[in-house]
Amino acid sequence: MANANQVKLLMGSVQQWNQWRRDQEPMRSGDPEDDLSDDEKAAILDRGIVEGFQAVQEYRGVRVDLADAELAGAKLIGANLEGADLRNADLSGADLSGTNLSGANLENAELGGADLSGAWLGRARLTNASLCGADLERAIPTHADLDGADLRGAILINVDLDFSTLRYARLTGATLDGADLTRADLTGADLRRANMVGANLTRARLSGAVLDGADLTKADLSGADLTDATLSGSKLSGANLAGTMLGQAGRVFQFDETDYSPPNSMNSSEANSA
Numbered sequence: 001m002a003n004a005n006q007v008k009l010l011m012g013s014v015q016q017w018n019q020w021r022r023d024q025e026p027m028r029s030g031d032p033e034d035d036l037s038d039d040e041k042a043a044i045l046d047r048g049i050v051e052g053f054q055a056v057q058e059y060r061g062v063r064v065d066l067a068d069a070e071l072a073g074a075k076l077i078g079a080n081l082e083g084a085d086l087r088n089a090d091l092s093g094a095d096l097s098g099t100n101l102s103g104a105n106l107e108n109a110e111l112g113g114a115d116l117s118g119a120w121l122g123r124a125r126l127t128n129a130s131l132c133g134a135d136l137e138r139a140i141p142t143h144a145d146l147d148g149a150d151l152r153g154a155i156l157i158n159v160d161l162d163f164s165t166l167r168y169a170r171l172t173g174a175t176l177d178g179a180d181l182t183r184a185d186l187t188g189a190d191l192r193r194a195n196m197v198g199a200n201l202t203r204a205r206l207s208g209a210v211l212d213g214a215d216l217t218k219a220d221l222s223g224a225d226l227t228d229a230t231l232s233g234s235k236l237s238g239a240n241l242a243g244t245m246l247g248q249a250g251r252v253f254q255f256d257e258t259d260y261s262p263p264n265s266m267n268s269s270e271a272n273s274a
Contacts, residue, residue: 016103068089070090077199089106099120103123103124104121109130111130112130117138120139121141134155142162147166148168150170152176153206156174158178167186174191202224207229214235215235221241
């Protein structure tokens with residue numbers, strides 16, 4: 001069982017990491033660690049942080065405070081950060097694959113280019129977080145809050161986002177092939193040129209969303225709300241549109257058929273004339 005002293009050691013490791021990242025000065029000749037490369041020193045600190053996280057996992061009642069931490073490029077593979085405070089933390093380029101971040105607060109965190117593949121993000125708060133180019137393949141951010149998050153170019157293949165909120169999130173050019181967005185709230189989201197082949201958007205809220213140029217081939221949009229959404233140049237071949245609501249507020253069209261295969265694209269005005 002971890003104790004308070006081990007938790008203090010964890011926080012000390014984080015402070016060491018931050019100090020080393022700030023200093024980045026050549027060591028004086030004759031120093032005992034003079035033969036270590038920067039990468040080797042970084043690996044030592046990374047290992048200390050990960051070991052500390054495992055200790056905290058056992059130490060109930062302690063909330064890991066990493067707000068404003070400078071952890072860019074850190075290797076935190078499989079670490080337990082459940083419920084951690086990571087507001088404004090810099091985790092750009094960090095390896096967080098398989099990490100448990102369920103319930104963590106990552107508001108305004110920098111995660112650009114980070115590896116979050118297979119990470120647990122259930123009920124995590126990622127409001128206004130930057131995840132440009134991040135890899136979230138097979139991640140599980142179910143019920144997560146991603147309102148206003150920047151996910152441009154992010155990889156979200158087979159990600160589990162059911163019941164999550166992504167209101168006004170930026171997903172331009174993101175890859176969401178096979179993603180589960182059941183009942184997700186994507187109100188006002190920017191999904192221009194997003195790849196969503198085979199994605200599950202059953203009963204998702206997409207009112208006011210921008211889906212121009214998006215690839216929704218074979219996507220399941222049954223019962224989804226696309227009121228006031230734009231779909232110029234989008235691909236909907238083989239998509240399931242049963243019960244999907246399209247059009248402008250006050251003039252909504254609802255599909256009855258289960259499969260719609262337009263030749264190229266469809267927008268709300270075309271739907272109303274279908």
